[in-house]
Amino acid sequence: MIKWLRMYRLLIAASIRSRMEYRFNFWFSTLMAVIINVVEFLMLAVILLKFGHIKGWTMEECGYLYAVLTLSKAIYRTAASDVHHLEKYLVGGDLDALLLRPIPILLALMSQNFQLKAGELIQGTAILTICMGVMIRQGQMTWTAIPLTMVVIMSGAVLLFAIGLLTATAGFWILRIEELQNITEDAARTAAQYPMSIYPNWLQWLLIGGIPVAFANYLPSLYIVRQQMDWWIIPLSCAVAFLVLGAALAAWRVGISRYQSTGS
């Protein structure tokens, strides 16, 4: 395990050095990501400022939901960027080179084309700090919420990674996965940025039982922010995250054996 972590760090370092060969592109793409994030959050903020709340969720509470999810996603995409881009490897046969190395393929893939999601990390942290600050001062939550929130962010990152990996693995069967990713990763995550009570019942159940992104932020915050649920929702959320991860890893192993490479 330690060995693999060291290997991972080494490969990430190599990946950063590669990217730094194209400095302009590196900084420009980081800047663009920041702008996109700010615009996205402004939309949410405009709605909140206009109405004051969404279905009984105050501005700080909505900000909390948004920030927790943003941070989870940023951690997942920073730590495992090219899992999201597996399609490129399957269609182009680039997985060949990774399979020739004496390290787990997933580790090799995760360390390719490292991208620090700096924009999302900074913005997420800022919003989270502000919102939690307000809520602690108002007595809506105590200091214990801070470590709990960190656990929720990490477990959410594992969950989003697991969903992403499961979706990518489908590529071993269907090759092109972009459309599928639009639904399982992008649409589901966008939906989870808002309080789930605004959605019809069937959609709520889909986001709990189907693509369980509700466990990344909404359900845990029902306990941390609103005390509408009991403490067990936190360990349950972690359990769900690791369960999906286990399923994804199992599927991945089967998927690898179906890899078809390309003609040369």
Add this chain to the structure above:
Amino acid sequence: MIQVTDLQKQFKTLRKKEGAAGGLRTLLSRDYQVKEAVGGISFAIEPGEFVGYIGPNGAGKSTTIKMLAGILHPTSGTVSICGMSPHRERRRVTRRLGVLFGQRTGLWWDLPVKDSYDILAAMYGQDNRVKETRLAQLSELLALGEFIDTPVRKLSLGQRMRADIAAALLHDPDILFLDEPTIGLDMIAKRSIRNFLKQINCELGKTILLTTHDMDDIEQLCKRVMVINHGKLGFDGSIDRLRSRIGLPTKIRVCYASQVPPCGSLPDTRLQLISQEGRTLTISCNREELSAMEALRLLEQLGIIEDVHMEEPDFEDIVHQIY
């Protein structure tokens, strides 16, 4: 060292549906098209052998190599590399293997060549001293010094191929799989690569399996040749036996100074007429039976020769003659 038994690989592809919602119907259908890339081949390779693996495009060469290297999982049959299965024990097998795909690099594209070696050494758990000695040895053999600090993307093809060969050898594997290591290189670069490979085989004692489209590679390097076509092994034996099987078919085009009479019969039965256009005759002969000089002497009997053009047959022709 390498043991392959009844190895098969089939690729299943969904048959595409036409028309509206064709994509969706394709996804839901079970209408597979099965293409057999490798259809039950068996062979064994002993330590220290240098084996050529040839065949036309799409014959199943790369698929075989990819199954041996653990990239593809066979549909049926078994592969054993040093007693291990490359798809079940992929990570352990990769330690015993050096693999080179001539069309692709295994190096880090944007980093200096040296960095790639550092990363690879770390992956194989080589300590620094072993790595440096090994690198010094390879550097001398492959003349890496001139470009070791250059990013891979700036190397010439010949340099890149040498860098890739060194990368495949860095962890001191017993076996090398080389998939078209001379593709796209000029004559000089080809010659130097061949020399390296010869040394790697003779001096370092590596077992090498080489696929190529270049007959010269095979003639100069391999003692044993395997020919694959349509996924089946058509020939497995020494280069001499292959030569006696196909001979040395040669095409000679002779242009005469004056019109030659239309000749139904050539001066010798070992010459065959392919075509005649005005003053030009195209003739085929087998240089195993008839040397080029002899053939010309015979053809001179028909008239004064102005120009001669000789053609070695292309590779695909040779392979087709084996069947």
